[in-house]
Amino acid sequence: MNCMKLRAFAALLAAITLVSAQTIEPGRLATMIEALTRLGPEKVNANPKLQEALGKVLAATRGTPQFVKLVEEFQMKGQNAGLLEVALKLPADEAGVAAMRLVLAANEPKLIAAALAGTNAPALAQVLGNTADKRVVPLLLPILADAKGEAALRKAVVRALAQTQEGATELLRLAREEKLGSDVKFVAGAELNAVRWLAIKAEAAKLLPPPAGQNDKPLPPVAELLKMKSDAKNGETVYFRESVGCGKCHQVNGKGTDFGPALSEIGSKLGKDALLESILDPSAGVSFGYEAWSVELKNGDELFGLVVSDAADELALKAVGGVVTRVKKSDIAKRAQSKLSVMPAGLAQTMTVQELVDLLEFLSTLKKK
Amino acid sequence: MKHTLHAIALTALLAASALPVQAQHNRPTGRAAALEELKKMTVAEGLEVTLFASEPMVLNPACMDIDSRGRIWVAEGANYRKWSNPPIRPEGDRIVILEDTNGDGAADKATTFYQGLEINNALGLCVLGNKVIVSCSPNIFIFTDTDGDGKADKKEVLFTKTGQAQHDHSAHSFVFGPDGKLYWNFGNSGKAVHDKDGNPIKDRAGNIINDSRNPYRQGMVFRCNLDGSGMETLGWNFRNNYEVAVDSFGTLWQSDNDDDGNKGVRINYVMEYGNFGYTEELTGAGWSTGWNKAKAKGVSEDEKVSYQWHLFDPGVVPNLINTGQGSPTGICVYEGTLLTAFQNQVIHCDAGPRTVRAYPATRTGAGYKATIKDLLTSSDTWYRPADACTAPDGSLYIADWHDAGVGGHNMADRSVTNMTGRIYRVAPKGHKSSVPKLDLNTAAGATAALQSPNLATRYLAWAALNTMQGKAEAELLTLWSGSDARQRARALHLLARIKGSEAKHIAAALKDTDADIRITGLRIARERGLDVIPFVKQFTNDDSAAVRRECAIALRHNTSPEAPKLWAQLALKHDGQDRWYLEALGISADKNEVACFAAWQAAVGDKWNTAAGRDIVWRSRAPQAATLIAKIVTDKETKAGEKARYLRALDFVPKSKEKDDALAAIALGAL
Incomplete structure (x- = not known):
């Protein structure tokens, strides 16, 4: 290192020290x-x-x-x-x-x-x-x-x-x-x-029609479905697959996005019959606190998501994807609860019957350790 | 216009999406199926589970009570949620009495006590002699069977406009307490309580009972007289406290559900008048605020729960135990002797993980610690325990809603013809059910009945003995001089109600060597409206932190000029670790913070800066505390994490010059 460079380096060091x-x-x-x-x-x-x-x-x-x-x-x-x-x-x-x-x-x-x-x-x-x-x-x-x-x-x-x-x-x-x-x-x-x-x-x-479904034929009867051979490991892959998207809204043991209820112990709670229904008809039973709300602000903006906090003067709304927005209650023009679950219906169409069975198997293995 | 379009499209979508999954379940139903599924159950060692009743005799049991004749009363929930409109059972839901008349251990007789649309999916049932309290939000009904034929003859309302109809988070069961009072609760869709004419109710603390944060919010626990008068709000800020259980000392136990999936279900010892932290006290902010704090600190999953319940805020009573994910339902304290391994334990149904559990609790400091043990589980994924009650012979009955899901606004058995529901009995292997003979006409007979593990029997005994007054004193004194603390406490409650002898019996209790009896005595003194100051004076140095805790609670809202000094004496006994004790002191100082803190400062002098003293400062809501907080935070010895904790405490100190000065000193002192 020549002298000039050394001097410049010393000056730089001094500058860093000054900043810190x-x-x-x-x-x-x-x-x-x-x-x-x-x-x-x-x-x-x-x-x-x-x-x-x-x-x-x-x-x-x-x-x-x-x-x-x-x-x-x-x-x-x-x-x-x-x-x-x-x-x-x-x-x-x-x-x-x-x-x-x-x-x-x-x-x-x-x-x-x-x-x-x-x-x-x-x-x-x-x-x-x-x-x-x-x-x-x-x-x-x-x-x-x-x-x-x-x-x-x-x-x-x-x-x-x-x-x-x-x-x-x-x-x-x-x-x-x-x-x-x-x-x-x-x-x-x-x-x-x-x-x-x-x-x-x-x-x-x-x-812009969505690509042809993996599974647009009617599902076999539930009893038959539940008797099919299943692979939990493949079910996990299906769970986190982009086009199926379970993990985009439900965490499993910390993995995935924190939006809907975490499913880390869902297998301790629901049997495969109830799990299947939750996938086929998400609006049939929305957990208290996970109802979707649409909020219109006085400036015309519209927000949509879960109410994660309803404080005295502030409402916090979590959008799909997990971003939380806080708005002053005085800025809200109107809020209305959606009758439908935020979870989209028709998810079964994004996978094959075998994958659906595998997914159910994966979910039912999620139990308290 | 936009909204009309939305609405039309929405309806179309709803209709379309509902179609493919409305199919009925095709599981076998009926007694044979129930017996088959019984084989999938696992019961605690030494016990056996038998099937008492099943569909079609009983459908969707939502809650249960057992009368003094050992008959099982069930409120059914066939018209549940959207199946109530239009009702799938057009004549309405039933309250049915199930009876085993031939002694073979299975119900063979079902009597419809009442049926009607106004009791669709009732979530509470309490049999009190010929009256039955039915909790079915928005109403609390009292039905009376005046002629004893097992059918309701009269219907009255006890409370109205309490809770949302068809909502699991609304009004739950009433329970008879050892003090002759009713205990009950609602979850966070309960909102408010109104009297039979629809008027708001002011509780004994002078607050209107509603969830508007003045000061109460979210789920609450109540105590009132048998006629609904004298309402007290005993705890608040729960999410869905499903039922409250009361033991013979008058100690309250509850479960509380988390926001689904958050593994935060908790069991609480309900320290009277406490805030239990579901939402943040100052703003009402929800769980996400606590969760974000936990995330920022990078805490473990287990510890996260404590942030969500806001347990790190001053003014929140600790949890007894965290049980993870769940959908908690009915609860009771088992005070029988038949199930030896479960004696005196809290028994609790959790329909989520499908288990009936016990939480054996032992006193630690001013609170309790508990463990978890399973009593009845099953590999049948439709097993959904909803309620647990003790029969007169000490056996335990479990009501099973029996469904693919936990309720929670949905069900899988959607027509009356394929609906399921089960009642099990848990007893030692080979136990034959029996009903002890009831004699309520003599003091000896009524005192024997008072010792029953069955609450409906205890109600009858209590009422008889309370009427007998002095004539029952000798028999009650015999029970009082026995060795079983719980039976002694039951006797004490009645002895302390014998007119003219109240003070004598309470004084005896307060001298007792058993801390639970001293606690019971203090509770009775408070409830009977006696001057508690002389009693508290006796106990400011009591060895038991639990007794001193009870003194603190007894001092709450006491207007005696001696109260602040006594409070200070109790505060000096804080050990710097016992959060239950600290919270009891906080509850005690409510509305009297300035005087209490001043009395404590006068007593402690310049020796305030100890672990215990800093705790008192942290919990106090007196402006003077702000000045000491500034000293703690600007002290070089105080660790960074601790500083944040004390700054948080400042949020609870009301606006004052002391607070502003403290904040400015801290902001500049940190530079």
């Missing part, structure tokens, strides 16, 4: 956040020392979910770059989605458009979709018009659009006008055939 001197030891940082948050904006803003402390805390938490909470709690302006950082890092988490919503609220479409041209664009499309905010539709649509664009991004855009009724309507229009590129047609079909807006779903079934 400004960071706050994690325990202290946590304590400061707890205390400042409890005091709230009014009391903190009235005391310059506390304001200074808040500034330090904000700098120290940049890029983390705590940063998002602080920006939200203290209604801080000009933090979009920091928020976007978290949104891109955690596109499918409550914190990332909350950060994205704050950026959308700041109404700086140019900032988002610029980011959509960057390397992290697919993650950005994902988190934009997870906001379930209809304002993202005009931001995302141009990407679908450019057939030469990167396929990963274009697919992410389709998934994102399918999360709002407005976006899904646009997708359907593109399909109708035969303007959907061949790279995104399949994913658009899969998404639109699974939306909760029944009119859209019905038209999608015609325009």
